[in-house]
Amino acid sequence: MNLAELNKVAEAMVAPGRGILAADESTGTIKKRFDSIGVESTADTRRDYREMLFRSTEAMSKNISGVILYDETIRQNARDGTPLVKLLERAGSLPGIKVDKGTAPLPSCPGEVVTEGLDGLRTRLAEYRGLGAKFAKWRAVIDIGQPHVVPSYTCVNANAHALARYAALCQDEALVPIVEPEVLMDGGHDIDRCVEVTTWVLKETFQALFLNRVALEGIVLKPNMAVPGKKSAKRASVDEVADRTLRVLKACVPAAVPGIAFLSGGQSDEEATAHLDAMNKMGPLPWRVTFSYGRALQHAPQMVWSGKSENVAAAQRAFGHRAMMNGLAALGKWKADLERKAA
Numbered sequence: 586m587n588l589a590e591l592n593k594v595a596e597a598m599v600a601p602g603r604g605i606l607a608a609d610e611s612t613g614t615i616k617k618r619f620d621s622i623g624v625e626s627t628a629d630t631r632r633d634y635r636e637m638l639f640r641s642t643e644a645m646s647k648n649i650s651g652v653i654l655y656d657e658t659i660r661q662n663a664r665d666g667t668p669l670v671k672l673l674e675r676a677g678s679l680p681g682i683k684v685d686k687g688t689a690p691l692p693s694c695p696g697e698v699v700t701e702g703l704d705g706l707r708t709r710l711a712e713y714r715g716l717g718a719k720f721a722k723w724r725a726v727i728d729i730g731q732p733h734v735v736p737s738y739t740c741v742n743a744n745a746h747a748l749a750r751y752a753a754l755c756q757d758e759a760l761v762p763i764v765e766p767e768v769l770m771d772g773g774h775d776i777d778r779c780v781e782v783t784t785w786v787l788k789e790t791f792q793a794l795f796l797n798r799v800a801l802e803g804i805v806l807k808p809n810m811a812v813p814g815k816k817s818a819k820r821a822s823v824d825e826v827a828d829r830t831l832r833v834l835k836a837c838v839p840a841a842v843p844g845i846a847f848l849s850g851g852q853s854d855e856e857a858t859a860h861l862d863a864m865n866k867m868g869p870l871p872w873r874v875t876f877s878y879g880r881a882l883q884h885a886p887q888m889v890w891s892g893k894s895e896n897v898a899a900a901q902r903a904f905g906h907r908a909m910m911n912g913l914a915a916l917g918k919w920k921a922d923l924e925r926k927a928a
């Protein structure tokens with residue numbers, strides 16, 4: 586393992602004012618997104634949509650350090666025949682790849698899932714590296730939305746172990762692993778419960794990373810923020826979310842980790858930006874703190890685009906705006922009135 590090289594890539598992924606675009610929706614998930622805007626999901630429409638984002642030159646070069654691609658996308662060419670990976674490289678953005686195979690029910694743990702994809706992973710990583718990937722992503726899913734029983738130790742432990750096995754293989758194959766243990770926002774739990782479970786999940790994950798000899802200087806952590814469940818009546822202020830999230834992270838994430846790039850998890854676009862900004866305003870922090878958003882970066886451009894070529898320029902502006910707002914939030918320099926001005 587060349588740790589200096591892995592560390593250089595990890596540092597670039599969380600460079601000041603930049604963050605990661607999660608564009609690795611599996612075929613089923615992107616179909617749901619397209620259904621909501623009345624667009625048929627085909628290999629060509631998926632390509633057109635993602636090409637539109639990747640050709641948003643200013644956003645890509647200024648605020649998007651890297652893009653997580655799906656297996657189909659990393660192999661696709663733009664309409665003019667240029668590989669999509671080349672478009673990213675030209676914009677100065679690093680290509681990454683989702684390598685997990687999604688979740689499957691966990692035996693004897695009703696309602697819980699474990700992420701699959703370790704079989705044959707080394708071979709797939711080597712292929713992705715050949716296709717231009719510089720980093721990878723694996724997402725574990727922990728659901729605390731049900732009132733009792735879950736999460737079980739079996740679920741937290743099985744997912745932490747899989748994340749660590751994946752991360753060790755990535756580093757062996759010269760790819761920086763994004764380690765994503767997501768505690769879902771679904772359900773009616775309050776922020777205290779989210780803090781409790783997120784702390785447990787992160788502790789187990791870092792224990793598993795240690796036991797599997799993963800070098801922390803060569804990873805990027807992609808966690809959820811500490812937020813109440815979507816159905817909870819007890820809401821939390823922006824400052825409370827930022828403060829509680831940072832307390833959890835400081836208790837669980839060693840300073841050797843170069844950066845933390847949050848998922849948005851179903852927060853509104855502006856909430857995800859405001860929370861990130863508030864955390865950076867509470868610095869200095871031991872690691873860089875930025876974004877690796879899917880929905881909170883793509884929702885606005887998707888709505889504007891709606892599958893119509895005449896909307897491409899406006900959709901690119903909408904994407905550029907969210908990328909810029911989150912870039913500012915990654916520096917603690919965002920202000921709510923910047924959103925109003927743009928509107």
Ligand code: 5MM
Nearest residue numbers: 607609610611614848849850878879880
């Ligand atoms: C972009 O969506 C990613 C892939 O999801 P599926 O495997 O379910 O299709 C997803 O892992 C995403 O990277 C994270 O959930 C972060 O995205 P959000 O929308 O939560 O910021």
